[in-house]
Amino acid sequence: MTADIKFDPLPSWNDCAAKRAILAFLPRVTDETSSDFIPMSDRVAVFDNDGTLWPENPIPFQAAFGFDELHRRVKAEPELSASPMVLAALECDFGTLLEDGYAGLREVIALTHAEITTDAFRDAVETWLAVSRHPRFGRRYDELTYQPMQELLRLLDGRGFKNFIVSGGGVDFMRVWVERVYGIPHERVVGSTARPSFELRDGVPVLTKSLEHLFVNDKHAKPVGIHQFIGRRPIMCCGNSDGDHAMLQYTTIGNPRPNFGLIVHHTDGEREYAYDAETKSTGKLVAALAEAPARGWHVVDMKRDWKTVFGHTDF
Amino acid sequence: MTADIKFDPLPSWNDCAAKRAILAFLPRVTDETSSDFIPMSDRVAVFDNDGTLWPENPIPFQAAFGFDELHRRVKAEPELSASPMVLAALECDFGTLLEDGYAGLREVIALTHAEITTDAFRDAVETWLAVSRHPRFGRRYDELTYQPMQELLRLLDGRGFKNFIVSGGGVDFMRVWVERVYGIPHERVVGSTARPSFELRDGVPVLTKSLEHLFVNDKHAKPVGIHQFIGRRPIMCCGNSDGDHAMLQYTTIGNPRPNFGLIVHHTDGEREYAYDAETKSTGKLVAALAEAPARGWHVVDMKRDWKTVFGHTDF
Numbered sequence: 001m002t003a004d005i006k007f008d009p010l011p012s013w014n015d016c017a018a019k020r021a022i023l024a025f026l027p028r029v030t031d032e033t034s035s036d037f038i039p040m041s042d043r044v045a046v047f048d049n050d051g052t053l054w055p056e057n058p059i060p061f062q063a064a065f066g067f068d069e070l071h072r073r074v075k076a077e078p079e080l081s082a083s084p085m086v087l088a089a090l091e092c093d094f095g096t097l098l099e100d101g102y103a104g105l106r107e108v109i110a111l112t113h114a115e116i117t118t119d120a121f122r123d124a125v126e127t128w129l130a131v132s133r134h135p136r137f138g139r140r141y142d143e144l145t146y147q148p149m150q151e152l153l154r155l156l157d158g159r160g161f162k163n164f165i166v167s168g169g170g171v172d173f174m175r176v177w178v179e180r181v182y183g184i185p186h187e188r189v190v191g192s193t194a195r196p197s198f199e200l201r202d203g204v205p206v207l208t209k210s211l212e213h214l215f216v217n218d219k220h221a222k223p224v225g226i227h228q229f230i231g232r233r234p235i236m237c238c239g240n241s242d243g244d245h246a247m248l249q250y251t252t253i254g255n256p257r258p259n260f261g262l263i264v265h266h267t268d269g270e271r272e273y274a275y276d277a278e279t280k281s282t283g284k285l286v287a288a289l290a291e292a293p294a295r296g297w298h299v300v301d302m303k304r305d306w307k308t309v310f311g312h313t314d315f
Numbered sequence: 316m317t318a319d320i321k322f323d324p325l326p327s328w329n330d331c332a333a334k335r336a337i338l339a340f341l342p343r344v345t346d347e348t349s350s351d352f353i354p355m356s357d358r359v360a361v362f363d364n365d366g367t368l369w370p371e372n373p374i375p376f377q378a379a380f381g382f383d384e385l386h387r388r389v390k391a392e393p394e395l396s397a398s399p400m401v402l403a404a405l406e407c408d409f410g411t412l413l414e415d416g417y418a419g420l421r422e423v424i425a426l427t428h429a430e431i432t433t434d435a436f437r438d439a440v441e442t443w444l445a446v447s448r449h450p451r452f453g454r455r456y457d458e459l460t461y462q463p464m465q466e467l468l469r470l471l472d473g474r475g476f477k478n479f480i481v482s483g484g485g486v487d488f489m490r491v492w493v494e495r496v497y498g499i500p501h502e503r504v505v506g507s508t509a510r511p512s513f514e515l516r517d518g519v520p521v522l523t524k525s526l527e528h529l530f531v532n533d534k535h536a537k538p539v540g541i542h543q544f545i546g547r548r549p550i551m552c553c554g555n556s557d558g559d560h561a562m563l564q565y566t567t568i569g570n571p572r573p574n575f576g577l578i579v580h581h582t583d584g585e586r587e588y589a590y591d592a593e594t595k596s597t598g599k600l601v602a603a604l605a606e607a608p609a610r611g612w613h614v615v616d617m618k619r620d621w622k623t624v625f626g627h628t629d630f
Contacts, residue, residue, distance in 0.1 A: 041500060118542060162502070175546045185356060186546035187477075187502055195530070198538040198561060204569040205561075207542050213528050215510070223513040227433060227522050229544060231490045231501035246513060246520075254519040 009155045012148040016305040018262060018298040022152065025260050029235065030159045036258045038235060040160040045236035046190075046226060046247060047153070049167035049174065051283040052240045052264050053182065054145045055134075057273040059094050059281050061141045062173050063105075065128050067092055069112040083107065094281060110211055118172060118196055118207040125176040137310075142177045147311035149238070149264070153182055156236070164188045164230055168218040168243055168282075172209065190229040192217045218243045223250035233257075240264040245288040252295055261297035263288060268303035271310075324470045327463040331620040333577060333613040337467065340575050344550065345474045351573045353550060355475040360551035361505075361541060361562060362468070364482035364489065366598040367555045367579050368497065369460045370449075372588040374409050374596050376456045377488050378420075380443050382407055384427040398422065409596060425526055433487060433511055433522040440491040452625075457492045462626040464553070464579070468497055471551070479503045479545055483533040483558055483597070487524065505544040507532045533558045538565035548572075555579040560603040567610055576612035578603060583618035586625075 013019040029038040050056035059067075067089050074080050074090065081087055085104035088096040097104035113121070129142055137144060153163050163184055165174060171191040178184050194214045196207040217225040223246050226234065237244070237251035240263060252261045266275050266283065276285040292299050302309065328334040344353040365371035374382075382404050389395050389405065396402055400419035403411040412419035428436070444457055452459060468478050478499055480489060486506040493499050509529045511522040532540040538561050541549065552559070552566035555578060567576045581590050581598070591600040607614050617624065 041494065162500075164502075171543070171546065179356065185477075187479075187544065189546065193543050196539055196542055198535045198565070200564065200568070205538065205565045207538060213530070215528070220513045223520065223522060224511055227511055228486070228508050229502065231486065231504065249515065250513070250520045253515070 009158075010148065010151050012151055012306060012308050012311075014305050014307055016300075018300045018305060021260070021298050022155075022262075025236075025258070026155070026159050029258050038257055040162075042232065042235065042257065043156075043159070043161040044164065044230060044232050044234040045156050045161045046164050046166040046230075046234045046238070046251070047149070048239040048241070048244045048247075049165050049169055049191075051266065052146075052238055052244070053149050053153075053165075054141075055272060056283050057275075057281045058135060059092060060169070062169050063094065063108075064132070064141070065125065065173065066108050066112045068128060068132060069124065070108060073111065080111070086111070106211075113170060113172075114194070114209050114211050116209050118209060121172055121209055122176050125173055129177060142181050144310060145181060146264075146306075147308050148306045150182070150311075152238070153184070157183065161236070162188065164190055164226075164234075166190045166217065166222055166226055166247060168192055168216065190217060190225045220246045222247035226250065234259070236260040236262075238262040238264065239288070240266065241283040241285045242287050243282070245291070248288060248291075248295070248297060252297065261292075261295060263292055263297055263299045265289070265299050265301055267301050268306075268309065270303075271308075272302060274303075324473075325463065325466050327466055327622050327626075329620050329622055331616075333615045333620060336575070336613050337470075337577075340551075340573070341470070341474050344573050353572055355477075357547065357550065357572065358471075358474070358476040359479065359545060359547050359549040360471050360476045361479050361481040361545075361549045361553070361566070362464070363554040363556070363559045363562075364480050364484055364506075366581065367461075367553055367559070368464050368468075368480075369456075370587060371598050372590075372596045373450060374407060375484070377484050378409065378423075379447070379456070380440065380488065381423050381427045383443060383447060384439065385423060388426065395426070401426070421526075428485060428487075429509070429524050429526050431524050433524060436487055436524055437491050440488055444492060457496050459625060460496060461579075461621075462623050463621045465497070465626075467553070468499075472498065476551070477503065479505055479541075479549075481505045481532065481537055481541055481562060483507055483531065503545075505532060505537075505540045535561045537562035541565065549574075551575040551577075553577040553579065554603070555581065556598040556600045557602050558597070558599075560606070563603060563610070563612055567612065576607075576610060578607055578612055578614045580604070580614050580616055582616050583621075583624065585618075586623075587617060589618075 010019055028034050028036045047053055050060050070089050085107040088104055089108045134141055134144055156163055165184060169191050171189055171193045174189050174191055175186045178189050194210055195212045196209050198207055234251045235257050237248050239248055248261045252259045266273055325334055343349050343351045362368055365375050385404050400422040403419055404423045449456055449459055471478055480499055484506050486504055486508045489504050489506055490501045493504055509526045511524050513522055548570060549566045550572050552563050554563060563576045567574045581588055
């Protein structure tokens with residue numbers, strides 16, 4: 001197979017073990033003469049988003065959206081800032097919001113992600129993306145995807161894989177930009193959801209976001225989300241944190257089909273961020289990393305294995 | 316456009332208003348020179364299943380599966396038949412099961428669709444399909460899809476539409492056969508769901524079905540399911556009952572894009588079943604039918620408009 005490659009499909013990757021493993025795995029499952037051949041319908045690849053396809057620092061981008069929305073709302077309704085959790089959010093104090101089972105985060109989500117029509121929410125995300133810049137890199141948030149992972153998505157797509165996002169992020173937040181940014185269609189986005197309500201308002205159909213039946217698509221819930229939304233066990237799983245541990249297990253343990261697990265390890269404090277056991281944002285990585293060698297999960301060392309993080313311009 | 320057609324893409328349809336409307340709508344939205352052109356990513360078509368793509372008589376096929384499973388279980392655990400609802404199910408008394416807000420049906424579902432691994436459930440459905448025959452037509456249930464609707468699915472697929480099932484049926488039940496029978500992949504099946512649980516059992520990942528957070532994808536819930544699973548407003552919607560009323564409204568009222576609503580009206584007691592306001596199974600059709608003329612929804616008269624119901628062999 002490697003002899004057949006006329007060009008390098010992963011040009012932003014250095015010649016490393018993970019890259020060689022990817023390039024060995026693909027012909028094994030896509031070459032019809034291979035005994036491990038997998039038909040296209042079963043070539044399901046799942047990708048975590050925050051920390052796997054784009055950064056999750058200094059805070060997850062959706063949290064930045066929520067906090068910015070909250071600033072906007074507090075200007076109009078100053079009484080909101082009576083809540084200590086709203087104050088924490090206004091100060092970007094992510095740690096406080098995550099205490100007590102995410103109580104603060106839930107309060108912020110209720111104020112910024114509910115009691116709003118799905119159309120108005122989509123417009124709010126579009127507007128935010130257009131006017132906001134990442135505090136360190138000075139770029140639009142949706143320009144900060146990892147170039148090596150974009151190459152992997154495109155390589156898999158070209159080999160008949162179906163790429164799915166399986167993220168703790170909100171489905172409604174991600175669908176605004178995921179097709180434009182990753183070429184992944186809306187129905188291939190699995191994420192946190194809640195049930196909107198449907199009504200005819202003045203004779204016109206309206207869906208309004210709520211927090212009812214909230215489904216937080218993280219940790220043990222990721223295989224659940226995969227089953228509910230995709231309905232097929234993945235053969236490839238890419239994550240970066242213990243939030244992806246369960247879906248790495250679901251993809252690779254006892255799977256009768258050949259399969260591939262990959263962990264993006266954040267080792268590059270210079271070009272991006274360096275964290276694993278200790279993180280000020282999300283993305284804690286301990287258990288999955290410890291289990292990786294025994295399971296054969298490929299660990300990508302961002303600093304060592306990637307020629308570039310964000311593409312032609314690393315900032 | 317009609318002048319360009321070298322063959323009839325809907326050969327099982329008589330020349331009727333609905334067929335002419337379909338054949339006029341498609342070039343309008345798929346021809347790049349048309350002012351109403353819709354890009355492929357937005358060509359979402361949603362289809363109800365029971366009564367729209369296959370029959371729902373004498374009872375919905377999934378109910379037949381559940382009742383057969385119940386018979387099997389009662390043989391091993393005769394004490395189960397102490398419940399009046401189990402008895403009603405064993406006698407295929409669908410009316411009693413639907414009383415009191417579907418209390419009986421829920422009991423049957425709990426006994427046949429929960430506390431079972433997703434793998435074991437899939438195997439049970441496969442086995443049932445292989446050994447069961449429809450009581451009137453004597454055929455495998457999955458051989459009883461409507462030939463004219465199969466032609467419509469294929470026509471849309473060929474014109475760059477994405478076809479989705481949006482059914483009150485269980486997602487896990489449908490995904491067993493939907494790809495083989497309709498050519499629709501697993502992730503394009505929207506239906507009733509509940510959250511399975513995930514665990515490593517003896518070190519191996521296992522998903523177990525439950526009734527937690529049950530989502531019954533019917534009536535007002537259908538636009539909700541469409542939003543959660545597809546994330547895009549459909550431009551075409553095909554249904555047959557008041558259970559599809561809300562998604563017909565969601566597709567066609569105030570939609571800025573050209574759109575198409577279609578109702579399959581069961582008028583053919585000879586080749587299939589005749590019912591609308593009165594039905595012994597599901598599929599009651601009153602409100603949606605009354606609203607059809609004002610909304611421009613196309614009503615298919617199965618007896619008059621379809622040359623055949625099930626294909627080359629009508630039984």
